[in-house]
Amino acid sequence: MFGLVEPIGMVTFSDAPHEELMALGLRNYWDGYFAGRAAPLGRVPAEVVHALFYNFAPGEVARHIPRVWDITTPEAALAARERGCARALRQGLGELADGPGLVRAADLLTTAGISAPTEGRALYAALRTLPIPDDPVARLWHAATLLREHRGDGHVAALVTEGIGGLECHVLHAVSVGIPGEKFGRVHHLPAGQIAAVIEGMRARGILDAEGWLTDAGRATKERVEALTDELAAPAYDVLGAAELEQLVADLEPIAAALEGADGG
Helix, strand or coil: CHHHHHHHHHHHHHHHHHHHHCCCCCCCCCHHHHHHHHHHHCCCCCCCHHHCCCCCCCHHHHHHHCCCCCCCHHHHHHHHHHCCCCCCHHHHHHHHCCCHHHHHHHHHHHHCCCCCCCCCCCCHHHHHCCCCCCHHHHHHHHHHHHHHHHHHHHHHHHHHHHCHHHHHHHHHHHHHHHCHHHHCCCCCCCCCCHHHHHHHHHHHHEEEEEEEECCHHHHHHHHHHHHHHHHHHHHHHCCHHHHHHHEEEEEEEHHHHHHHHHHHC
């Protein structure tokens, strides 16, 4: 399900929602990112957003929040993001956007998206308070975003359980796919001393070896994080019967394939 839902949620990072958010007067991509994603929480302090988003370096959130709320409102940011994401989906899906399979997928995915447990899932719970869009394309994106944040909240819980910090998780992912930790896009901009301290701390704990790659213990840690993330995400789909799940998979497969193709993936 992650592989089928993620391409829908990923349109959040495409040009159309960025354009809609910039039209509100925001400065740059990261203004839009923090405004759009944090908007369901309302006007909370940067410290709260930093804690919930988990994997940003100290001070990165505070460069955008609360400043973005001096320019626009959470309500306007939410509406802009939804408009942009629905537009991006329509662009990526073509004729599929008006087909019966998308309507079925939107309805079934929404059923799952509003049925997962909220306990300990702050970002997901905040999204649950928002109205469900009437437009099927927007509803499909909203449902995917619900499930994405639900899974994300569980992923943070898994990382905390394993003692993997917000910057460490980027390094852990990078080296697991063969990228040196200090070269990974989400941390390579940090001061060299800061990222070196993160990597050295992971070496001291036996997660990385002397060359900066995963040890056996590090690989086992990564596997436990991913397994627990999957386990914590699964209850969202318990509300669907076997036939409904089969139908959902059948309807999502061409949608995911079209979006991955449109993105060059």
